Amino acid sequence: MPPAEQRAERILDAAADLVLRWGAKRVTVEEVARHAGVGKGTIYLHFATRESLFVRVLMRESLGLVDELVAAMRRDPAAVLPAEQARSTYLAVLRRPLLRAMFSRDIDVLGDLATKTAADPLRVLKADLAVELLRLLREHRLLRADTTLEVQLYTLNAVQTGFYLSVPLRAGSLAPETAADALARTIRDAVQTPRCAEPAALAAVAPVVTGMYQRFRVALATAVTDGPYDRQRSS
Amino acid sequence: MPPAEQRAERILDAAADLVLRWGAKRVTVEEVARHAGVGKGTIYLHFATRESLFVRVLMRESLGLVDELVAAMRRDPAAVLPAEQARSTYLAVLRRPLLRAMFSRDIDVLGDLATKTAADPLRVLKADLAVELLRLLREHRLLRADTTLEVQLYTLNAVQTGFYLSVPLRAGSLAPETAADALARTIRDAVQTPRCAEPAALAAVAPVVTGMYQRFRVALATAVTDGPYDRQRSS
DNA sequence: CGATGACCGGATTCGAAATCTGGTCACAGC
């Protein structure tokens, strides 16, 4: 890794740390610079604005999640199924405080970023990936055909949102694994078909899905580097 | 209806109207009094505090929803099933602006009430009702037995929350009926059994469930009248 | 005796001054 990128990483590390400790609202560019051991101007050699810096902190975290999902898919083809994706994502998010803040729309930690459309490029790319994935799985009869892709997408989105945002009705919350199980079962029963249990069927789509995710990863990284978040434009 | 209660209703009407038009934060007790055609002191003959007044606006709205559900159950025993409850509730909530604000945690309309534990008595009663209902339906094998009641409760809560709070991934939102369908299907597949299609099985539980709801309605009304929201204590 | 609105004090808002901070850029160091 070139030294410039290493330094960018150090800045992101410092920013991530401070955002978690103080909340994005209280974190100043100067403090990030101090903690990263660089001058303030240097931050702006890497990031277009303060907000870009924070968005990229979240983007980097998201990329880590994508990598984890891809790794899981390589280990086990069943990980391409929505139910397992949802389970892995849920547990991975709980493990990463910044993603937890993001998924639970935590204003204390993320400030305006929690609700703002700042992470919009991620949303759009994610939506595109989801549509592509659902279409493929439907073609392979791994997903039910008794409703439209549109409705399935809406349902998946709503169900997952609910598991991140719902405040448990009764005091004692469930263990993360139990909640993740409940989420996976719900999604399995909502959209998947029995064919999902056939290893052959899964093996057929797994490489394609892995490819889709890798392209998604690249698109995400590119959106960051070429987009409004980065100082260095590919000249 | 005694004239005192009629006046309380008028006050609630005025408060509901103003909250919707201006947002709870901007509504003063004096304005509510003016719009209800009474003196400010009169408000406090009926409600313990300003917040109580607003909570009771929401409570009244919720009672309306309960009545609607009970009516649906009387018309059609299938309405006792979680999937149909969820569908009816979803559509009824969309139709009532105040409940929509409540379920979507709309801070602009409800101010602190949106997040605050102000409506807590409602939560507790609702949780009790839900547990009771699930237990009954499980005993009649209308609900799956392949997971705990605890997990089913959590799942129902999360899924419904999601349908109220999720921002559609793609621009065009679904028609209310389509979304409600998706919600109902999801819940049906998540917790119900095929036995739910048998009219006889439904007819057996319907009266019991109706009774539970009516007791819930009374408990809710009582919590309001005897609780910290009302000036008139049953002496 | 039920209803009221003047009244009280704590909470909120206002506004201008003071401070802070995002972003720039002239310059220092290499």
Add this chain to the structure above:
DNA sequence: GCTGTGACCAGATTTCGAATCCGGTCATCG
């Protein structure tokens, strides 16, 4: 030359005391 920096600027934010507002009470009135 070229990279990295922090002094600098203007606009945003905070501060803080004064002014206003408003929830809640209760003496009074009909």
